[in-house]
Amino acid sequence: MLNSNFFMQLAIDEAYKYQLLTYPNPAVGAVVVKNGAVLAIEAHKAAGSSHAEVLALLGAYEKLAQKEIEFDKNDAHISHSFLLNLPKGFFKECEIFVTLEPCSHIGKTPSCANLIKELGLKKAVIGALDPIAGHGGGAQMLKNSGIEVQTGVLEQECLDLIEPFLIWQKRAFVLFKLAQTTNGQIGGGYISSKESLEHVHKLRKVCTKLVIGGNTVRVDRPTLDCRFIDAKAPDVLIFSKEKGFDKTIPLFSVPNRSVEISDGLDFISQKGFYLVEGGEGMLNVLKKYIDWMLIYQAPKLTSKQLSYNVNSSLQFLHIGKNSKDILIWSRFLG
Amino acid sequence: MLNSNFFMQLAIDEAYKYQLLTYPNPAVGAVVVKNGAVLAIEAHKAAGSSHAEVLALLGAYEKLAQKEIEFDKNDAHISHSFLLNLPKGFFKECEIFVTLEPCSHIGKTPSCANLIKELGLKKAVIGALDPIAGHGGGAQMLKNSGIEVQTGVLEQECLDLIEPFLIWQKRAFVLFKLAQTTNGQIGGGYISSKESLEHVHKLRKVCTKLVIGGNTVRVDRPTLDCRFIDAKAPDVLIFSKEKGFDKTIPLFSVPNRSVEISDGLDFISQKGFYLVEGGEGMLNVLKKYIDWMLIYQAPKLTSKQLSYNVNSSLQFLHIGKNSKDILIWSRFLG
Numbered sequence: 001m002l003n004s005n006f007f008m009q010l011a012i013d014e015a016y017k018y019q020l021l022t023y024p025n026p027a028v029g030a031v032v033v034k035n036g037a038v039l040a041i042e043a044h045k046a047a048g049s050s051h052a053e054v055l056a057l058l059g060a061y062e063k064l065a066q067k068e069i070e071f072d073k074n075d076a077h078i079s080h081s082f083l084l085n086l087p088k089g090f091f092k093e094c095e096i097f098v099t100l101e102p103c104s105h106i107g108k109t110p111s112c113a114n115l116i117k118e119l120g121l122k123k124a125v126i127g128a129l130d131p132i133a134g135h136g137g138g139a140q141m142l143k144n145s146g147i148e149v150q151t152g153v154l155e156q157e158c159l160d161l162i163e164p165f166l167i168w169q170k171r172a173f174v175l176f177k178l179a180q181t182t183n184g185q186i187g188g189g190y191i192s193s194k195e196s197l198e199h200v201h202k203l204r205k206v207c208t209k210l211v212i213g214g215n216t217v218r219v220d221r222p223t224l225d226c227r228f229i230d231a232k233a234p235d236v237l238i239f240s241k242e243k244g245f246d247k248t249i250p251l252f253s254v255p256n257r258s259v260e261i262s263d264g265l266d267f268i269s270q271k272g273f274y275l276v277e278g279g280e281g282m283l284n285v286l287k288k289y290i291d292w293m294l295i296y297q298a299p300k301l302t303s304k305q306l307s308y309n310v311n312s313s314l315q316f317l318h319i320g321k322n323s324k325d326i327l328i329w330s331r332f333l334g
Numbered sequence: 335m336l337n338s339n340f341f342m343q344l345a346i347d348e349a350y351k352y353q354l355l356t357y358p359n360p361a362v363g364a365v366v367v368k369n370g371a372v373l374a375i376e377a378h379k380a381a382g383s384s385h386a387e388v389l390a391l392l393g394a395y396e397k398l399a400q401k402e403i404e405f406d407k408n409d410a411h412i413s414h415s416f417l418l419n420l421p422k423g424f425f426k427e428c429e430i431f432v433t434l435e436p437c438s439h440i441g442k443t444p445s446c447a448n449l450i451k452e453l454g455l456k457k458a459v460i461g462a463l464d465p466i467a468g469h470g471g472g473a474q475m476l477k478n479s480g481i482e483v484q485t486g487v488l489e490q491e492c493l494d495l496i497e498p499f500l501i502w503q504k505r506a507f508v509l510f511k512l513a514q515t516t517n518g519q520i521g522g523g524y525i526s527s528k529e530s531l532e533h534v535h536k537l538r539k540v541c542t543k544l545v546i547g548g549n550t551v552r553v554d555r556p557t558l559d560c561r562f563i564d565a566k567a568p569d570v571l572i573f574s575k576e577k578g579f580d581k582t583i584p585l586f587s588v589p590n591r592s593v594e595i596s597d598g599l600d601f602i603s604q605k606g607f608y609l610v611e612g613g614e615g616m617l618n619v620l621k622k623y624i625d626w627m628l629i630y631q632a633p634k635l636t637s638k639q640l641s642y643n644v645n646s647s648l649q650f651l652h653i654g655k656n657s658k659d660i661l662i663w664s665r666f667l668g
Contacts, residue, residue: 002371002372002373002375006372035369035370035371036369036370036371036372037336037369037370037371038336038340038370039336041336180517180518181518182518182629182648182662182664183514183518183641183642183643183644184514184515184516184517184518184519184641185518185641283635295516299647299648299649299650299664300646300647300648301617301642301644301645301646301648302643302645303643303644303645304643307517307518307519307641308517308635309517309636309637309638310517310635310637311635311636311637312634312635313633313634314516314633314634314635315633316633316655316658316660319653319655319660321650321653324650326650326653326660326662328516328660330516330633
């Protein structure tokens with residue numbers, strides 16, 4: 001009944017919970033299974049911290065040994081050492097499902113392919129091979145060591161998952177974010193839940209720059225900081241032909257942030273993650289450049305509170321949920 | 335890592351695939367697990383056919399015996415006999431997760447509680463106890479036979495799942511269905527995918543009556559049949575003050591269907607499942623009487639193709655997906 005696709009889908013769904021938050025790293029999910037039973041479902045959470053495979057193996061250890069780990073699991077070096085010092089064969093009946101080929105190189109964190117090889121897992125099931133030149137080789141390393149390797153499971157979905165990562169290494173990855181009611185209205189004050197607002201602040205924290213329309217700045221007078229998660233506010237690009245702004249608008253007085261006012265599209269060719277917050281105007285202006293759209297859809301219908309008009313096909317990539325809202329991740333096809 | 339909630343959620347998600355299609359039966363899902371490995375995920379599909387527990391046990395048999403069943407699994411009598419004739423103890427290490435207490439009574443199909451008792455499963459995990467007077471007792475029957483029984487796992491979600499069933503035994507369960515683009519527009523021809531349209535036709539097939547606004551009939555001139563699934567068209571109630579209609583509109587010439595024209599709300603007190611198809615007008619007229627809303631949300635944004643205006647809170651109950659669209663099941667809070 002449950003095949004590789006099922007386990008890989010669990011890994012993908014987990015990875016989407018941290019989609020973009022791992023910037024500049026890719027979103028990756030991993031699941032450890034023993035005799036068909038899922039022991040752990042994990043995802044990479046932030047650049048510099050443990051990879052998904054490591055977290056899933058630590059989770060599997062806790063389950064198998066019935067012990068709780070006391071060190072910081074997100075410390076990749078401690079985690080690798082801990083796992084490598086477990087009795088030989090501890091994971092020998094385990095399979096790992098991972099959305100992206102385990103890394104063969106040693107970067108900020110040690111190599112995951114080497115870890116899986118040393119631990120001697122029974123099988124590694126890989127969604128997408130690492131498409132970055134010089135980063136691959138993990139699957140081959142595992143095969144060479146005698147571990148059964150299966151590749152290409154839900155490959156397209158796993159490639160979709162890392163599309164932002166592939167784009168932002170070459171040019172701007174442009175995410176258009178908006179919050180709407182279920183009947184598509186975007187006006188009338190805060191629409192989404194506190195949890196959704198916190199998620200927006202997490203995106204703001206990691207983005208290269210926050211892009212916002214001049215009109216929104218003038219009308220809504222937003223602060224555009226990360227106060228809900230107590231993090232540094234992002235630099236802001238106000239997209240506006242008209243360069244004059246009332247400088248008492250709160251966003252201008254946030255410490256340690258740069259604010260640029262421009263109606264140029266130079267940022268599109270810059271590498272990085274550009275988070276666009278806006279409505280109909282910005283959607284239409286940036287239509288050709290939007291890669292993905294993230295809609296926070298709230299459980300309410302409102303009457304005459306401003307709808308937005310734009311023609312575009314979308315491709316739903318993932319539907320997430322928090323305690324109140326739906327998060328719709330789409331590719332924006334223009 | 336994976337606890338009872340995880341397995342119960344799988345059962346709930348499966349049950350929503352057949353939500354309302356089991357009319358007049360409740361939607362029920364079941365999962366069979368052995369040593370933490372999922373063997374089968376099933377749901378009750380239509381009144382008179384095998385219950386979810388039976389289908390899940392048959393699926394588990396196929397997995398464990400590595401044999402495919404050749405008889406019609408939806409024939410409850412054959413399925414019960416088959417399972418009862420398996421070697422004693424065949425399922426003794428299995429646990430079953432079921433969203434609704436297994437039936438203790440013998441109706442169109444034999445009792446599931448008796449079946450699970452006879453098969454001697456290790457454990458039964460139950461979401462919601464059967465709230466219908468005289469229908470309960472399944473859990474107690476299992477306990478008495480020495481099977482470990484756990485109840486109340488994701489109880490609220492499991493009660494939500496059968497809310498339509500509980501309502502339509504007392505009065506009309508009113509489902510308001512609409513198809514919209516992701517920015518909430520409902521005009522401009524077919525919006526949802528063929529798969530969504532087929533799903534609508536399945537709902538039409540089982541509903542007590544289809545309720546539609548007079549304006550929609552006049553403007554769209556719909557047929558309102560079940561041609562995509564080759565089933566009998568539902569009876570129609572045209573909700574309209576104005577009783578005059580052009581009788582050449584296709585819906586009037588569908589064989590074996592009754593069409594009533596009325597602006598009365600008598601149907602609300604009738605037992606049954608009333609499917610309302612309409613837009614802003616019907617939403618506002620029926621606002622106080624809508625129980626649930628089902629939105630087929632298509633992956634596109636359109637410009638100025640008719641939005642709908644109504645004020646209501648929703649409670650998202652389940653987000654389903656087909657190959658293109660999202661299906662948003664909500665409680666309509668008015």
